[in-house]
Every structure is written in structure tokens, then in C-alpha cells.
Amino acid sequence: MSRPTKAIIDLQALRHNFELAQSLAPHSSTIPMVKANAYGHGAVEVARALAPIAPAFGVASIEEAIDLRDNGITQPILLLEGIFSSDEVSLAAQNNFWLMVENQPQVEAIISATLARKIKVWLGMDTGMHRLGFQPNEIQAAYDALSNSHNVSDDIVITSHFACADDLDSQATSEQIKNFDLHLPKTNNTLSTSLANSAAILAWPQAHRDWQRPGFMLYGSSPFVQPQENADQLQAVMSFESAVISLRNISAGESVGYTANWTAQRDSTIATVTVGYGDGYPRSAPNGTPVLINGVRCPLVGRVSMDMITVDVTDLPQVAIGDKTVLWGPELPVNEIASACGTIGYELLTRMPARVPRVYS
Numbered sequence: 545m546s547r548p549t550k551a552i553i554d555l556q557a558l559r560h561n562f563e564l565a566q567s568l569a570p571h572s573s574t575i576p577m578v579k580a581n582a583y584g585h586g587a588v589e590v591a592r593a594l595a596p597i598a599p600a601f602g603v604a605s606i607e608e609a610i611d612l613r614d615n616g617i618t619q620p621i622l623l624l625e626g627i628f629s630s631d632e633v634s635l636a637a638q639n640n641f642w643l644m645v646e647n648q649p650q651v652e653a654i655i656s657a658t659l660a661r662k663i664k665v666w667l668g669m670d671t672g673m674h675r676l677g678f679q680p681n682e683i684q685a686a687y688d689a690l691s692n693s694h695n696v697s698d699d700i701v702i703t704s705h706f707a708c709a710d711d712l713d714s715q716a717t718s719e720q721i722k723n724f725d726l727h728l729p730k731t732n733n734t735l736s737t738s739l740a741n742s743a744a745i746l747a748w749p750q751a752h753r754d755w756q757r758p759g760f761m762l763y764g765s766s767p768f769v770q771p772q773e774n775a776d777q778l779q780a781v782m783s784f785e786s787a788v789i790s791l792r793n794i795s796a797g798e799s800v801g802y803t804a805n806w807t808a809q810r811d812s813t814i815a816t817v818t819v820g821y822g823d824g825y826p827r828s829a830p831n832g833t834p835v836l837i838n839g840v841r842c843p844l845v846g847r848v849s850m851d852m853i854t855v856d857v858t859d860l861p862q863v864a865i866g867d868k869t870v871l872w873g874p875e876l877p878v879n880e881i882a883s884a885c886g887t888i889g890y891e892l893l894t895r896m897p898a899r900v901p902r903v904y905s
């Protein structure tokens with residue numbers, strides 16, 4: 545007795561993907577990235593499911609970290625962009641949040657704070673992505689300033705992020721790794737390091753260091769466009785489902801939906817499904833985008849509406865109101881839908897709105 549549109553989240557598949565990341569780099573510690581509501585899957589539930597096996601979590605802001613704390617997550621939580629204002633430093637220290645440090649104002653805010661306990665920092669090196677981090681020749685000075693501060697614990701992590709690790713033919717990743725290793729700060733402390741995102745965990749073993757930071761792969765999709773043997777072992781975590789709510793026969797020459805952008809070439813049966821761009825199904829999905837009805841691929845026809853889509857089910861032997869519809873999931877990769885829409889699976893998962901109930905299984 546409710547709208548059938550929902551995202552079913554398979555926590556067993558999530559754990560499988562985490563364990564795959566861990567087994568590919570057995571000497572690394574694996575920190576799940578649960579920013580942006582765990583890529584749309586529900587940050588609290590995902591973190592709870594991984595809490596028994598994950599040493600820490602990664603998020604994009606202190607607000608996301610506090611939400612996890614308020615919901616019982618006790619691990620350290622890494623703030624991937626560090627602080628946005630200096631008042632966040634003491635709050636981070638109190639809560640055992642770890643801070644990325646990406647620029648001089650962040651160094652100064654940490655050094656000059658009055659803290660009840662030391663804070664663990666991850667010092668970011670810009671090895672070629674040119675978005676965040678210190679230039680390689682500035683790393684030593686930033687490291688020295690942090691390691692000499694009473695506010696900072698000794699075990700500083702040096703880190704960088706890849707721009708092109710999903711491109712298996714690109715030289716950029718090897719260049720970034722070389723640059724990183726060349727500019728690690730000199731110190732008597734033991735340094736630990738972190739490089740790998742999902743693509744690097746799956747395909748760049750040279751990038752496996754003390755800590756790895758998988759995001760997208762945990763949710764079961766490949767970061768690569770082509771098949772890759774490790775990525776092929778991932779299991780999709782989200783099944784985005786709805787149901788047929790209306791059926792009609794139309795004649796050849798009649799059109800369907802807003803702007804009448806699809807016209808039947810033959811007498812056709814059209815199923816209306818209660819899911820639309822208000823649920824995160826992309827309005828940019830073109831005619832022909834596959835939709836699974838009763839497990840069979842059928843073409844989307846007509847414009848995606850806010851709350852509904854229309855599907856050509858003429859070739860389905862049997863279809864009835866109430867039949868199960870899958871927009872993406874284990875049998876229909878979100879990457880395939882994304883690519884039809886000119887985007888990537890990351891975006892479709894991450895922007896899924898709160899209106900779609902997440903159901904955990």
C-alpha cells in the first residue's frame with residue numbers, strides 16, 4: 545500500500561565489494577568512502593554495515609562526519625577536503641576526525657588551534673590533478689610545519705589523488721606515482737602513504753600503499769568503460785525498482801508523452817511505470833534506453849516525466865499492471881544507463897533524491 549518505487553540496497557554485495565578491495569591490496573588498510581550519502585546508498589546504513597570490518601570512513605565535510613557520529617559510528621572519519629573554516633579544527637579533534645591538509649591556510653589553522661588532543665592529518669600532494677594539494681616542492685615545508693606542531697600526531701599520512709586512473713592506457717597515473725615517490729618528505733618518523741581510489745585499487749598495483757580509498761567500486765560498478773578482470777567481480781549494490789501502473793494499446797502513427805517525441809511505427813503496447821526524473825531517473829534518457837520489465841529489456845519511449853516513464857512492451861508476451869520494473873541494478877548496469885545519457889554511473893547514484901525509499905536487505 546505504497547508507491548512501488550524504491551532502491552533496494554544489498555548490504556551483502558557491499559561487503560563482498562569491500563572484501564574484494566581488501567584482497568586486491570592485502571597490505572593496505574581500506575577506508576570506505578561514504579561521502580554524498582554513500583554515493584546515494586545511505587551513509588549511515590552503509591557505514592553501519594561496514595563498521596565491523598572498516599578501520600575508518602571518508603566523507604566530504606564535517607557535517608557528513610557529524611551525521612555518522614550522531615548515528616553511532618565510532619571509527620575515525622577522514623574529511624577529504626579538510627576544513628573549510630578554522631573553527632572546524634577543534635570540533636574535528638574532539639570527534640576524532642582526520643583532516644586532509646591541502647593548503648597553507650589549513651596548516652595555519654591546525655597549528656594555531658587550541659586542542660584538547662592531537663589530530664591526525666593527511667597531507668595532500670598535487671602530483672598532477674591540479675585541483676587540491678601542495679605542489680611537490682612545497683611538501684617538505686608543509687610536512688615540517690605540521691610535524692613540529694603539538695597539535696598534530698606523529699603518524700602523518702602523505703596522500704595524492706589520480707586524475708586518469710580509470711584510463712588503463714594513460715601514462716598520467718604512472719607519472720603521478722613517480723612524482724609522488726620522488727617528493728615524499730624526508731623525516732625520521734615513519735611515513736605512511738595513500739594513493740588509490742577504486743580504479744587504482746582494481747588496476748594499478750603500483751598505487752597500493754598503506755591506505756586505500758575505494759568509493760564507487762564498493763557500490764558495485766566498474767570505474768572502467770571496458771571489461772577488467774577485477775572489476776568484473778564486483779556486485780551491484782543498488783537495485784532501482786518500480787512497477788507498471790498503466791497499460792494501453794496505441795496505433796501506428798500515434799505518439800507518447802510530453803513533446804510527443806516518440807511516434808509508434810507499428811501498433812504498440814505502452815506500459816507506464818511510476819518513476820521519473822523526480823526520483824533520479826535522468827530526463828536525458830533517450831528513446832531506446834533499456835528498462836527491465838519482468839526481467840526483459842524493453843525500450844524507453846517518450847520523454848521521461850517527473851513521476852513516470854513510458855516503455856514499449858509490444859514484444860513482451862505477458863505484461864500486467866503491477867509488474868516489476870528495474871531501472872538499474874545487477875541485471876542492468878547503471879553505467880549503461882549513464883552512458884546512454886552522456887554521464888557516468890557515479891552521478892546517477894549520487895544524485896538519487898530522498899524521495900526514493902532505500903530498503904536494506
Ligand SMILES: *Cc1c(COP(=O)(O)O)cnc(C)c1O
Nearest residue numbers: 577624705741742757758759760
Ligand atoms: C571520492 C574520493 C575517492 C573515491 O573515488 P572512487 O573513484 O569513487 O573510488 C578517493 N579519494 C578521494 C580524495 C576522493 O575524494
